[in-house]
Amino acid sequence: AQSVSQHNHHVILSEAASLELGCNYSYGGTVNLFWYVQYPGQHLQLLLKYFSGDPLVKGIKGFEAEFIKSKFSFNLRKPSVQWSDTAEYFCVGGTASKLTFGTGTRLQVTL
Amino acid sequence: DTGVSQDPRHKITKRGQNVTFRCDPISEHNRLYWYRQTLGQGPEFLTYFQNEAQLEKSRLLSDRFSAERPKGSFSTLEIQRTEQGDSAMYLCASSPSGGGGYEQYFGPGTRLTVT
Numbered sequence: 207a208q209s210v211s212q213h214n215h216h217v218i219l220s221e222a223a224s225l226e227l228g229c230n231y232s233y234g235g236t237v238n239l240f241w242y243v244q245y246p247g248q249h250l251q252l253l254l255k256y257f258s259g260d261p262l263v264k265g266i267k268g269f270e271a272e273f274i275k276s277k278f279s280f281n282l283r284k285p286s287v288q289w290s291d292t293a294e295y296f297c298v299g300g301t302a303s304k305l306t307f308g309t310g311t312r313l314q315v316t317l
Numbered sequence: 318d319t320g321v322s323q324d325p326r327h328k329i330t331k332r333g334q335n336v337t338f339r340c341d342p343i344s345e346h347n348r349l350y351w352y353r354q355t356l357g358q359g360p361e362f363l364t365y366f367q368n369e370a371q372l373e374k375s376r377l378l379s380d381r382f383s384a385e386r387p388k389g390s391f392s393t394l395e396i397q398r399t400e401q402g403d404s405a406m407y408l409c410a411s412s413p414s415g416g417g418g419y420e421q422y423f424g425p426g427t428r429l430t431v432t
Contacts, residue, residue, distance in 0.1 A: 238419050250360070250408070250423040257419070296359050300419045303373045304350065305410075307359030 208233050210299045212308035219287050220316050227282040227311050229297030239280045240298040240305070241271055250296070256280065267291070289315045319343065321424035323409050329430045330399055337395045338427045342411030349392050350421060351384055352408040353377065360408055366392060367414065399431045 213228035231239060241253040254265025261273040271282045280297060292315045297308040322341045330336050342349050347368050352360035363382070365373040368389035378384075381399075386392040396403055406428050410421035 240420060242423075249425045250410075252420050252422075255420050298359075300421075302348070302414075302419050303365045304362040304375075305352075305360075305419075305421055306362070309357075310359050 208299055208301070208306045210297050210306055210308040212297050212311050214311045215309065216312045216314070218314045218316065221289055222286050223315075225282070225284040225287050225291075225313070227295055227297075227313070229280045229282065229308060230278050231280060231297075231299050232278065233299055236301075237273075237275075238300040239271075239273060240300060241265065241269070241280075241282050242296045242298055242307075243293050244296070244310075245293045253282070253295075287313075287315050289317055291315050321409055321411055321422055323407075323424040323427050325427055326425060327428045327430075329432065332399055332401060332431055334399055335395065335397045336399060336429065337393055338407055338409075338429075340392045340394070340409030340424060342391070342409070343422055344390075346411035346413050346422070347389065348412045348414055348421075349386055350410040350412075351392070351394050352410065354406040354408060354426070355404075363394075396429075399429075401431050404429055404431045 209232045211230050238257045240255045242250045243253045254263050256263045256273045264270045269284050295311045299306045324339045349366045351363040354360040364384045366386040381397045384394045406426045408426045409424045412421045
């Protein structure tokens with residue numbers, strides 16, 4: 207069965223701190239992994255995606271994620287967070303027919 | 318840049334009533350998806366269309382739920398005899414066919430409250 211699990215439900219960081227959000231997946235076959243973000247009052251937006259090639263993928267707003275096949279992980283990172291990064295972050299696995307979301311991590315960045 | 322649009326954005330209804338939501342995908346996207354999101358959870362897949370064909374349905378989609386995409390463009394999701402447990406955000410997404418990645422573009426959602 208396809209599943210995605212996120213380790214952190216709520217993370218609070220000060221501005222300029224480094225961020226790493228954990229994600230593990232369980233998938234058979236071809237892996238398509240994503241991180242989506244939902245800013246307060248806005249709809250879900252794609253941060254970055256991985257489906258083949260370089261396991262280190264870069265997304266918008268300085269985010270990156272590394273696909274580590276041996277660990278079944280796809281952690282999201284950002285070296286220095288900003289207050290505007292306050293949002294809910296979802297790790298997602300996908301096929302052509304559907305996406306499977308993790309439960310989400312609520313990130314709160316304080317000034 | 319016209320993204321995915323959904324109508325209405327909010328719907329309050331009484332238990333037992335029927336409701337219908339509409340989704341307009343990005344115009345060149347032939348794949349369309351419905352998801353449901355409850356508080357504190359990630360979105361859960363409901364159903365998937367490729368053009369007008371409904372190719373996959375989740376077990377979450379009980380017989381009170383029906384979705385259509387008659388001309389392969391907009392889609393409707395109807396819930397009959399609503400129950401309080403149907404209260405949730407209903408999200409629509411679309412994606413183009415072909416290529417890799419299967420990324421989906423989401424609309425703003427319709428928030429349903431059943432009283």
